[in-house]
Amino acid sequence: MRRLSFAIATLLAATAMAPLAIARGPDGPAAPSAPVDKIVDEGTNRSEVMRVAQYLTDVIGARLTNSPGMRQAEDWTQAKFREWGLTNVHKEGFEFGRGWSAKNAGVKMIAPRPLTLIAAPLAWTPGTNGPITGQVVLAPMADEAALDQYKGKLKGKIVLLTEPTDITDATDPDFRRYGDADLDKADTFQLQNGGASANRRPSSASRMAFTAKRDAFLKAEGAIAYATMSSRNGKLVHGQNSQFQVGATPPLPGFEIAAEDYRRLTRLAKMGAAPSLELNSEVSYDDSDTKAYNILADIPGTDAKAGYVMAGAHMDSWAMGDGAADNAAGVSMVMEAARIIKASGIKTKRAIRFALWSGEEQGLLGSMAYVENHVASRPVDPALTGTNRYMNWSKAFPIKPGADHSKLAAYFNLDNGSGKIRGIYTQGNTAVVPIFREWLAPFNSMGATKVATGRTGSTDHVFFDAVGIPAFQFIQDPLDYGSNVHHTDVDTFDHLKPDDMRQGAIILATFLVNAANAPEPLPRLPLASEPKASDGFYAAPGAH
Structure with missing residues (x-):
């Protein structure tokens, strides 16, 4: 049996003999806090978190939205929730697009010498229908103005679309944990600036329109495939692409080539050595069900009128x-938190709902669909879908609260890898700071100490927060998440930290129980309204 980490073992021994802490409100004691001793015991001595993680990764593997792997994960996680005794286990669909999977792929340089390259097929691009060969040509195409210069030069070629960048010296360690100074940086109150920043987002629609024109140009010019350079060094590849719309199959196979291999190809091309490649990719599309599905499961509360609290993580991957x-x-920590609460027999006034989101990698589409269907809506152009909908959603006013807006008391999210929880972002909600400090206090010896007023984005709490729900993301040690594993071919089970994930599930379970049993829902920020078009400074009449 694996030994418990010293911090967890120490806390387990201490809390086994300690009375329950009392959560204090502004006027004194408010309600008993979560039974930390029970939660720590269940989350350490009978933990399932790594077994869940191993099945999702080693057995199922990649879970691109609507892919066969994602469909398998949808079924398996529902079965697991039912096995643990959760109720109302079901999936909720939203319109997404087509499924895609790659069964086989390879890129080889065949001239001026044979060499196997590290590469990935770009998601949702077509296969090669067997091996194809051709010379490479470097033809960077960053915008429409670049297309004309390559007319008549691409027939039979494999086009390298990215202008290669020079390799830079690494200045940060590949693996790190946060120090006090790092955590302090997160504890900075950030003004919203009247919403002006939201109106300056780049247009996803314009990027997608250019991609379609570029692909059509390559096809018309007789190119046989194209490739881009990986954005990271170290032979890491991602395969990211967002052309998942039904009926919009890209005309050519696309690949991402590792940065070091890509630079070699461009150097050879520039010196006139005429590098040639053999490309091979076998892919399949599935348009039989264009809906993606969120997985939902509940632990009922004792008061049907008290509403619910929620935890979520996205299950889709690249x-x-x-x-x-x-x-x-x-996903594993969220599921383990559900198992801990259920197995411990803890009763809560409010229900606790667990969500495993789909379509996060394409623009938080699963959590957006849940918010729209249950919590609040915004007048977004119905013609906008996918990432275009994501880019415009927060700019649409007014917000119309839905059936669950008053019922949903809090949402907690986990999506920063397997690193130890070090604290929680409050999203500028200053009223929750003293509450969360008390909830974290039992876990200070585990390294969870910081309640930061700062905001963090780009994951599934965003749209809950945007419609006035108290919604939070935990602060986690970065480990090698940003440096190596995020979205890459090395994002495997080996990089997960078991002790950190047990700690994370225990803290999440505690926060959920505390939020579900609090006498009053967590404090809310005012519901956003449409900001003024100005930058907030007075301009005199006639001033320019």
Whole structure:
């Protein structure tokens, strides 16, 4: 049996003899806090968190939205929730697009010498229908103005679309944990600036329109395939692409080539050595069900009128690697928190709902669909779908509260890898700071100490927060998440940290129980309204 980490073992011994802490409100004691001793005991001595993570990664593997792997994960996680005794286990669909999977792929340089390259097929691009060969040509195409210069030069070629960048010296360690100074940086109150920043987001629609024109140009010019350079060094590849719409199959096979291999190809091309490649990719599309599905499961509360609290993590991943740190880790901790609460027999006034989101990697689409269907809606152009909908959603006013807006008391999210929880972002909600400090106090010896007023984005708490729900993301040690594993081919089970994930599940379970039993729902920020078009400074009449 694996030994418990010293911090967890120490806390377990101490809390086994300690009375329950009392959660204090502004006028004194408010309600008993979560039974930390029970939660720590269940979450350490009978933990299932790594077994869940291993099945999602080693057995199922990559879970691209609507892919066969994602469909298998949808079924398996529902069965697991039912096995643990959760209720109302079901999936909720939203319109997404087509499924795609790569069964086989390879890129070889065949001239001026034979060499196997590290590469990935770009998701949702077509296969090669057997091996194809051709010379490479470097033809960077960053915008429409670049297309004309390559007319008549691409027939039979494999086009390298990215202008190669020079390799830079690494200045940060590949693996790290947060120090006090790092945590302090997160504890900075950030003004919203009247919503002006939301209106300056780049247009996803314009990027997608250019991609379609570029692909059509390559096809018309007789190119046989194209490739881009990986954004990271170290032979890491991602395979990211967002052309998942039904009826919009890209005309050519696309690949991402590892940065070091890509630079070699461009150097050879520039010196006139005429490098040639053999490309091979076998892919399949599935348009039989264009809906993606969120998985939901409940632990009922004792008061049907008290509403519910919620925890979530996204289950979809990119097609390379096994989607371990991003985000089987978060899914496993959310599921383990559900198992801990249920197995411990803890009763809560409010219900607790667990959500495993789909379509996060394409624009938080699963959590957006849940918010729209249950919590609040915004007048977004119905013609906008996918990432275009994501880019415009927060700019649409007014917000119309839905049936669950008053019922949903809090949402907690996990999506920063398997690193130890070090604290929680409050999203500028200053009223929850003293509450969360008390909830974290039993876990200070585990390294969870910081309640930060700062905001963090780009994951599934965002749209809950945007409609006035108290919604939070935990602060986690970065480990090698950002440096190596995020979205890459090395995002595998090996990079997960068992002790950290046990700690994360225990803290999440505690926060859920505390929020579900609090006499009053967590404090809310005011519901956002449409900001003024100005930058907030007075302009005199006639001033320019």
